[in-house]
Every structure is written in C-alpha cells, then in structure tokens.
Amino acid sequence: MAFAIHAPAMIYHCDKFNTSKKTCRLIGWSGSQPSSTKLKLPTSFTHTDGETYTITEVEEHALDNLTDVTEITIPASYKKIGDAYQTYIVNSTTDNFNNCPSLKYFKVESGSALFEADADGALYLKGKKELLNIPASYQTSTGTFTLTENCKNVSPDAFAGNSTIHTVVFARDVEVFENGGLNRMTKLNKIRLTSAETTELTLSSGVLINKNRVVSAPPKGDLATYSIASNIQEVSSYAFYGCASLKSVTLSSSIIKIGDNAFAGSGLTSLTIPEGVDGYGKKMVAECPALKSVNFKSKLARVSDRFAENCPVLTKIESTYPLESVGESAFKNCRELKSFPFRGETVMSEDSSFYNTGLEKVVFEPSEIADYFSGEYLFAYCRNLTEINFSSLMMDYVDADLAIGPGYAAGCLKLKTLRFGDYTGFWHYNPDELPTPPAFGYSCMVDTIYISSTSTVVSPQFVYSTYMGKQHFTPKMYVTTTKNYGYSPLYNSLPIGRMFSAGNGATVAPLIYLDAYQLEEPRWPEYIDYVVPDATYFIPGGTSPSYSLAIERGNKVVEMFDISFYKTPQNTMKISPSLRKNISIDNFPEVSDFRVILNDDQVLHAAADGSFESVVPYSQVSKVRLSYKVDGNYFLTDYPNTHWLSTGITLSEKDADIKINGKIIEFSYPTDYEIYSADGCSLMKGKGVYADLSLLNPGIILITYRNEINNINTLKIKL
Numbered sequence: 135m136a137f138a139i140h141a142p143a144m145i146y147h148c149d150k151f152n153t154s155k156k157t158c159r160l161i162g163w164s165g166s167q168p169s170s171t172k173l174k175l176p177t178s179f180t181h182t183d184g185e186t187y188t189i190t191e192v193e194e195h196a197l198d199n200l201t202d203v204t205e206i207t208i209p210a211s212y213k214k215i216g217d218a219y220q221t222y223i224v225n226s227t228t229d230n231f232n233n234c235p236s237l238k239y240f241k242v243e244s245g246s247a248l249f250e251a252d253a254d255g256a257l258y259l260k261g262k263k264e265l266l267n268i269p270a271s272y273q274t275s276t277g278t279f280t281l282t283e284n285c286k287n288v289s290p291d292a293f294a295g296n297s298t299i300h301t302v303v304f305a306r307d308v309e310v311f312e313n314g315g316l317n318r319m320t321k322l323n324k325i326r327l328t329s330a331e332t333t334e335l336t337l338s339s340g341v342l343i344n345k346n347r348v349v350s351a352p353p354k355g356d357l358a359t360y361s362i363a364s365n366i367q368e369v370s371s372y373a374f375y376g377c378a379s380l381k382s383v384t385l386s387s388s389i390i391k392i393g394d395n396a397f398a399g400s401g402l403t404s405l406t407i408p409e410g411v412d413g414y415g416k417k418m419v420a421e422c423p424a425l426k427s428v429n430f431k432s433k434l435a436r437v438s439d440r441f442a443e444n445c446p447v448l449t450k451i452e453s454t455y456p457l458e459s460v461g462e463s464a465f466k467n468c469r470e471l472k473s474f475p476f477r478g479e480t481v482m483s484e485d486s487s488f489y490n491t492g493l494e495k496v497v498f499e500p501s502e503i504a505d506y507f508s509g510e511y512l513f514a515y516c517r518n519l520t521e522i523n524f525s526s527l528m529m530d531y532v533d534a535d536l537a538i539g540p541g542y543a544a545g546c547l548k549l550k551t552l553r554f555g556d557y558t559g560f561w562h563y564n565p566d567e568l569p570t571p572p573a574f575g576y577s578c579m580v581d582t583i584y585i586s587s588t589s590t591v592v593s594p595q596f597v598y599s600t601y602m603g604k605q606h607f608t609p610k611m612y613v614t615t616t617k618n619y620g621y622s623p624l625y626n627s628l629p630i631g632r633m634f635s636a637g638n639g640a641t642v643a644p645l646i647y648l649d650a651y652q653l654e655e656p657r658w659p660e661y662i663d664y665v666v667p668d669a670t671y672f673i674p675g676g677t678s679p680s681y682s683l684a685i686e687r688g689n690k691v692v693e694m695f696d697i698s699f700y701k702t703p704q705n706t707m708k709i710s711p712s713l714r715k716n717i718s719i720d721n722f723p724e725v726s727d728f729r730v731i732l733n734d735d736q737v738l739h740a741a742a743d744g745s746f747e748s749v750v751p752y753s754q755v756s757k758v759r760l761s762y763k764v765d766g767n768y769f770l771t772d773y774p775n776t777h778w779l780s781t782g783i784t785l786s787e788k789d790a791d792i793k794i795n796g797k798i799i800e801f802s803y804p805t806d807y808e809i810y811s812a813d814g815c816s817l818m819k820g821k822g823v824y825a826d827l828s829l830l831n832p833g834i835i836l837i838t839y840r841n842e843i844n845n846i847n848t849l850k851i852k853l
Contacts, residue, residue, distance in 0.1 A: 143168045147196075148179045151187055159191040167202040171236065174207040190214065194229035204238045204271070206231070208257075210245035221248060221260045224287040225311045228257075228266055232295060237269040252282070263287060268315075270295045277321070280328070281305055290371075294318040300354070301326060307334045309344065312393065316342070316350040317375035323354040338363065348373045351380065362386045369396045371415055377401065381424070385411075392418055407432055409454075414438040416461070419445065426450070430457060437464045439484065449473065449492075456480055456501065460487045462509070468492065478503030478527045485509040485539075494518045500526040507561065508539040514575075515545040524555040525584065529621075535589055537561045544575030547601070551582045556618055559589035572597045576637065583611040584767065587618050587627050590662060594635035598642045605640050608721070613648045616759075616770040627654045629662040634669075643668040645721050647694070649769035651777075652680035665689060672723055674760070674771040675711065678824060679798045693800075694764065695725050696793055699778035707752045707778075709738075710745040711760060714802075729761040791841045792849060799837070799851075800824040807839040 143166045150159035158179055167173070175197070179187045191214040200206070213219060216229030231237065239255030249266075250258045254274075257267040264287035268279065280303040281288070287309050293302065294315030301324045302316065316322055325342045327335055335344055340357060342349040347368040351357050353376035361384040362369070371393030374380055377400045385392075385406065391413035397405065398420040404427045405419060412434040419425055420443045428442065430453040439461035442448055448465070450473040457475065462484035465471055471491040478501035487509060488496075493516050506527070513519060522543065524536060535557035543549055552574075562570050573595040574580055580596060598607040611630075618625035628650070636642040646669050653664050665683055670690040673681055675697035685691050693714070700708040711728045730738040730746040732755055738746040748755055758773040791802045801807065801823050808819040809830075817830055827835075837849045 144173075146176050146179065148187070148189065150191065151181065153185075156185065156187050157190045158187040159193055160189050160196050161193045162196045163200075167200060171202055171204040172207075173200065173203045173205065175209055175212070177209040177211050192216065192228075192230060195232065197230040198232040198234070200231070200234045200237070202236055203234060204236050205241065205255075206234075206237065206239070207241040207243065208246065208249050208251075210243040210247075212246070213248060215249075218259065218266060219248065221263065224259075224264045224309070225290065226259065226264060226266065227289050227291050229291075231267055234295070235270050235297065238271045238273050239269060240267065258285065264289060265292045267291070268293050268296050268299070270297055272296055272298050274298055277301060278303060281308060287311065288314040291315045291318075293322075297321060300324065303328055304335055304342075305329070309334065310342070310349050313350050313370045313372035313375070315372075317353045317372040317377075319353065321354055322352045323356075324352055325350065344370075351377050353377050355379065359383070362389065364388050367391065369393060371395055372398075374400050374402075394418070395420070397422065404428070407435070409433060411435070414441070416440055417443065421445065423447070427452065430454065434458060437461055439463060441465070442468060444468070446470065451475065460484065462486060463489065465489075465491050475499065477501040478506065481507075482512060483507045483509050486511045486514065488513050488516060490515045490517075492516070492518055495521045495523070497521070497523040498525075498527050501528070503527045503529060503536070503555070506535075506555075507537045508542060510539045510571075511541040511544065512539060513543040513546065514541050516543070517546065517548065519543065519546045519549050521551040521553070522549070523551075523553040524558075525553040527555040529556050535559045537589075538573045538595070540570035540573060541575070542573040544571060544573075545577070546575070547577065547579050549574070549578075549580055551584075552580055553584040554586060556586045557589070557622070558585055558587070560591050560595050562590075562592055572635075577601055581607070581609050583609060585611060585613055587615045587622065587625050588630060589624075589627065591629050591631070591633050592662065593632055596634050596642075598634075598636040598640045599638040600640045607636065607640060607642045609634070609642070609644050610721070611644055611646045612764065612767050613646060613650070614767070614769055615648075615650045615653075616772055619772060624654060626650045626652065628664045631663045631665050634666055641668070643670070645670050645672070647672045647723055647764050647767075647769075649674060649764075649771050650680075651677050651771055651773060670721070672721075672764075674769075676773070676777065676793065677771070678800050692719055692722070693793070694723055695728075695762070697760070697773075699758070699773075701752045702747065705751050705753075707732075707748040707755050707758075708745055709747075709758055709760075710743075711762070712744060716802075723764045724766075725762055725764055727761075727763045731759040731761070733757055734759065791847060792837075792839070794851070798824055798826055801839055803841065805839045805841075807837060810836045810838075 144163055145165040147162040148158045149161050188211050194216045218226035218228050240251040240257040242249045242251045248260055250260050255269055262285050265285050266289045278301040279299045283305050290312035292315050297320045300321045303326045305328045341351045346365055349370050351374050356379050358379055359382045364386045368391045372395045374397045375395045380400045385408050387408045390410050394415035395417045398417050400422055401424055402422050403424045406429040409431045411432045414436055416438045417440040420440050422445050425445045425448050427450040433455045436458045437460045441464040443463050443466045445468050447470050448468045449470050453475045456477045456479040459481040463486045466486050466489040468491045476498045536555045537559040576597045577599040578596045615626045634642050634644050644666055665687050671684050672692050672694050675693045675695040681691050697711045702708050709730055732748055756775050760771045762769055793800045804823055806821050809817045811817055835851050841847050
C-alpha cells in the first residue's frame with residue numbers, strides 16, 4: 135500500500151514499508167515544485183500510524199519531470215536509485231531525473247556509501263568509477279565535458295537530455311555502456327579522445343567505436359555517409375539517433391545485433407540489413423522523415439516493435455527470406471507504405487502493425503502456414519486498402535486456422551474484397567463477457583467475401599452503417615468448404631449466424647453462395663449456427679433438405695442448378711447437371727463448367743447432352759463430386775450415395791418445374807399441390823415450394839400442381 139507525506143510545496147508518495155527496519159521506498163511526487171528551485175530530497179516519511187520510516191530506495195521514474203528544479207541533493211540514506219545500488223556493479227542507471235530541463239547540479243550528502251557528485255554537479259557512483267548522470271543544464275563555459283581520468287565507465291543514460299554540451303572528451307580505456315545517452319543530447323556535434331586511440335575506444339570519421347561496437351555518431355555532426363567496418367558486430371541503441379545529416383549507411387556482413395532506436399530520427403533514405411543480423415531493437419528506424427525503403431537480407435529477420443513507426447515517406451519493404459515476425463505498431467502511420475512481402479510463415483500476432491499505412495492491397499504470396507493468429511487492429515485505418523487476399527496460403531497440418539483479431543481492418547472505408555484461406559476464425563473473448571470490436575469495424579464497406587471453413591463466430595464481424603447516403607447493403611459471400619474434405623472433420627463448419635450486423639439506420643441482407651451439400655451441425659446451437667437473418671442462400675442443386683433450418687426461419691433458399699441421377703440399362707450411373715431455366719431472381723449467379731469425378735479419382739467426360747456416365751457399376755459409386763464455377767469461382771459439391779440410393783425415387787418424365795432429392799419434392803415456384811395414389815385416393819395436399827414424402831408408402835403416385843404460368847401439370851412418380 136502506498137501513502138503520501140506532505141512537505142513544503144511537494145507531496146511525496148512512498149510504499150514498501152519494512153516495519154522491523156523502519157525503512158520505505160519513494161515512488162513518486164505530486165503537488166508544486168519548490169519555489170527556490172533547489173530540492174533536497176526527503177530522508178524520512180511519517181506514516182498515518184504515527185511511525186516514521188527512513189527512505190532508502192527510489193523507484194524508477196519516481197523523480198522524473200522536475201521541470202523547474204535547478205539543484206537536487208541526494209541524502210546519504212539513499213541506498214538505491216533505480217537499478218543503481220552497489221558501487222561494484224557497473225552498467226547501472228538511476229532511471230530517474232528525466233525531463234528535468236533546468237537541472238544544473240547534483241549534490242550528495244556526506245556519508246553516502248553509494249553516490250558522489252563532483253564540483254561541477256555531475257553524479258557518479260562512489261569513487262567516481264561510473265558516470266551516472268550529467269544534468270540537463272550542466273554549467274560549462276566552453277560547451278565541453280571531459281570525463282575524469284579515474285572514471286572508467288559511462289552509464290547507458292548518462293548524457294541523455296543534456297542541452298548545454300557540444301563536445302564530449304573521453305580518456306583512454308573507458309567503457310561506454312550502450313550509447314551513454316550521447317545521441318539524446320540536443321547539441322552534441324563532436325566526440326574526442328584525450329590520447330592515442332586504444333583497444334577500448336576509437337574514432338572512425340567522428341563515430342565513436344567501443345571495441346567491436348558502434349557507440350555514437352554525434353547527432354548534430356555533419357556526417358552524411360558512413361560504412362561500418364568489417365570487425366563491427368553490434369550497433370548500439372541510439373547509435374545514429376537524430377543524425378539528420380546522415381543520408382546513407384552501409385552495414386557490414388559481420389553485424390549480428392542492432393539496438394533500440396539505432397537509426398531513429400536520422401536522415402536515412404534507405405537501409406539494407408545484412409544476412410547475419412538476428413537481433414533487432416525497438417524503433418530501429420522510427421520517425422525517419424526521408425526513409426523510403428528497407429531491405430532485409432537476414433534469414434532470421436524479426437521486425438521489432440515500432441520498427442519504422444511514423445516514417446512519412448516509407449514506401450517499400452523487401453525481404454530475401456520470409457520474415458519471422460512483425461512487431462507491435464511496426465509500421466504504424468507509414469502513410470505511403472504500399473509494398474510488403476506478406477507470407478504465411480510471418481507471425482503477425484502483435485497489435486496495430488500496419489495501422490494507418492498506405493497499403494492498397496494485402497496479397498499473401500504462395501506459402502505454408504501453421505497457424506496465423508493476428509493481432510488487434512492489424513490493418514486498421516488503412517484508408518486506401520481495397521483488398522485482403524489469403525487465398526494462396528496452404529495449411530501445413532490438420533485443424534490449423536487463420537485467426538482474425540478484433541478491429542483487424544476497422545476504418546478501412548475502401549476495403550471491398552476479402553479472400554480468406556482454407557480455414558478462418560475470428561478470435562474473441564468469452565462470449566459471456568463484453569463483446570470485442572468487430573474485425574472489420576462499425577462502418578464496414580466490404581461487398582465481396584470469399585471464405586472457406588470457419589471456426590466459431592460469436593459476435594458480428596461485419597457491421598454496416600449508413601455512409602454517404604447508402605443504407606442498404608447486400609454483400610456477396612462465396613463459401614467453398616468442400617475442398618477441405620479429408621483434411622479436417624470440421625471441413626463444412628460455417629457458424630456465420632452472427633457474423634453480419636448493421637446500425638445507424640442501415641440494413642444488411644447478405645447473399646450467400648455455398649458449395650456444401652450440407653453444413654455441420656452447430657456445436658453450440660444456443661448462439662452459433664449458419665443462418666444469417668435476412669440472408670439469401672444460393673445452394674447446390676438437390677440440397678434443399680440440407681438447408682431446412684434456413685427455410686424454416688424464413689430465409690430465401692434457391693438452388694443454383696438442377697441435377698439428376700439415373701441408373702442406366704447398362705447398370706451404370708448417369709449424372710445430369712443442368713442450368714436452371716426461367717429463373718427471375720435478383721443476383722442469381724452465373725453457373726458454368728460442370729465437371730464430374732466419381733469416388734475421388736474417376737474423372738468422367740461429358741456427353742453431347744451435358745450428362746456424365748460412369749464406367750463402373752451403379753452399386754460401386756459411393757460419392758459423386760461435382761465441380762463448377764459460380765460467377766467465375768470454383769465450387770465443389772460432394773453428393774453421397776444416400777442422395778440417390780435411399781428412396782429409389784425416379785422421375786417418369788423430365789419436368790423443369792419440379793426436382794426430387796431423397797423424399798423431398800421441390801417445386802420451382804410456390805404452388806397448390808395435391809398427391810394421389812395410383813387408385814385415385816388423395817394422400818397429401820398443401821401450398822408451398824416443397825413437400826416431404828417420407829411418410830408415404832412405396833408405390834406409384836400422381837402429383838398435380840400449377841406451374842409459373844398457372845397451368846396445371848400432372849407428374850407420375852415411382853416411390
């Protein structure tokens with residue numbers, strides 16, 4: 135539990151109370167800064183229980199943002215500030231005193247076992263073994279800071295934020311950890327060495343090298359081009375940060391690691407990352423105003439978090455090998471980025487990686503994918519994005535899937551076409567909890583969706599809203615599940631019942647074109663099934679009984695073609711698919727290119743009348759696969775032998791107004807019908823588009839009904 139103590143002008147906050155030792159930790163401050171601008175940090179804290187505790191530790195960033203303070207005195211009781219807590223541990227950092235632009239001096243009370251300040255106000259570990267902090271407004275008449283001879287180490291953040299020094303002079307045999315904060319100085323234009331270059335520090339064209347590591351190119355220097363030597367293995371964090379004059383850098387093949395912000399804010403126009411690099415720091419080239427392209431040669435390229443965030447003219451990312459991963463916000467706000475090597479092997483599970491980029495099409499190259507689990511808002515607010523295409527991805531094991539995250543492409547108002555892979559899911563939280571943002575936003579404009587087998591969908595992913603006067607939306611969804619037969623037992627899963635929604639006065643009535651003979655039964659029928667309210671279903675010929683749930687709920691269900699199965703006098707099977715005639719239904723598809731395969735491996739050739747006849751006996755046919763095109767898209771429908779063997783029904787004559795599937799008879803138009811036995815007894819009558827004959831006994835029956843032009847037809851059927 136944290137508590138606060140009120141002191142003149144400031145309120146201090148403490149926690150980590152040790153009741154036996156009577157010590158605690160300073161965790162922050164609030165209130166007003168001292169009017170004198172000189173701050174002596176508190177040594178004790180009086181708890182609300184009346185006990186007084188000695189402050190011995192300072193949490194990271196507890197003493198940031200002291201914007202008015204010019205002098206800070208550190209009490210002798212402080213045994214730890216940030217991660218600086220032992221004099222024999224170098225590479226320490228206080229992780230405090232950030233954004234203190236007026237600070238001129240550090241002072242340390244006598245008796246401190248950990249800290250020491252020199253006469254000019256710089257802060258060191260005791261014995262001046264390591265330089266910890268240079269004040270932001272460090273007083274120097276010459277603009278030069280010279281490290282003392284006995285100081286052998288420089289903290290990673292020692293110079294960060296300084297605004298008065300333009301030249302830093304290092305003695306020999308100094309270890310500068312990371313970048314020493316040098317590139318976060320606002321005026322540094324030169325680094326010098328006091329003696330001959332040693333094995334520790336060297337200068338190369340004004341760039342500071344620590345053994346085999348690039349430390350710093352002064353941010354206000356005039357370096358325009360630079361080639362890194364072949365013995366260098368690492369580019370430190372911030373090494374070229376803020377180097378506005380730097381237009382070109384050549385990285386040697388020996389480099390294996392590049393640190394955080396290494397080239398951020400520089401003037402680079404392009405960057406090629408060599409093959410051996412396997413360590414990528416965050417924000418490596420972020421906020422580079424002139425950067426146009428990055429080329430990865432590495433086999434282990436992991437694009438780091440915020441890698442190129444806010445690069446306004448970045449246009450192209452290239453990679454010799456598939457990128458391993460793309461980090462959070464890696465290319466966020468790169469408004470001109472139009473080219474990226476999208477592949478299935480690249481993990482993109484972090485959030486906002488391509489948020490607000492200039493991508494116009496996201497098209498994945500042919501590649502394998504084990505599992506694709508996308509981060510939230512991955513392509514959100516890509517205002518020029520028109521298509522996302524996963525169709526070339528191939529799953530490399532059973533039940534792998536493509537999982538789309540919340541807000542995936544929200545705010546993409548030009549996005550019209552989606553082509554998903556073989557298996558697609560929409561990951562979400564527990565459906566009993568608050569809903570997550572829809573994958574395609576609350577103002578979706580998508581009008582064409584190509585999708586295959588689908589996992590759970592418990593909340594709307596396509597939410598349409600009135601936009602520029604458009605209120606009624608009829609997105610087309612082409613569903614091809616049959617191609618996954620034999621790959622997964624859930625190949626015909628399609629729980630899209632809650633996928634579409636509308637608001638703000640809009641309505642949505644999807645047009646769904648399916649190839650499945652039947653869909654998998656809902657696993658959680660209380661909230662997941664395939665029936666989308668107000669949707670129209672266009673289904674394969676002869677499959678209406680499989681879509682009875684949609685019919686029962688009042689959806690329009692239309693077969694896209696006719697198909698008949700016959701037993702020939704030669705004891706073979708004849709399959710006759712044919713286009714439907716006299717159909718006047720809006721958005722009825724163009725169906726073409728019928729092909730037939732028996733039992734997965736016997737390709738049949740079409741006769742002149744468009745029928746297909748088997749070369750094996752009728753009884754040996756277990757499955758008929760029909761392939762065809764629907765509006766130019768390849769569809770497959772597998773008809774099981776139960777479709778033609780279960781009832782023995784045959785048509786006595788061809789009639790385009792009626793179709794039979796199992797014991798379901800379907801009329802092409804709503805009609806009054808009546809069914810009689812051969813001796814004239816009425817067996818069944820009704821009004822509708824289909825009748826169920828499963829309750830009738832075998833025999834010869836007569837059906838009378840009215841056709842489209844109201845003529846009465848009579849049909850004789852053997853049941």
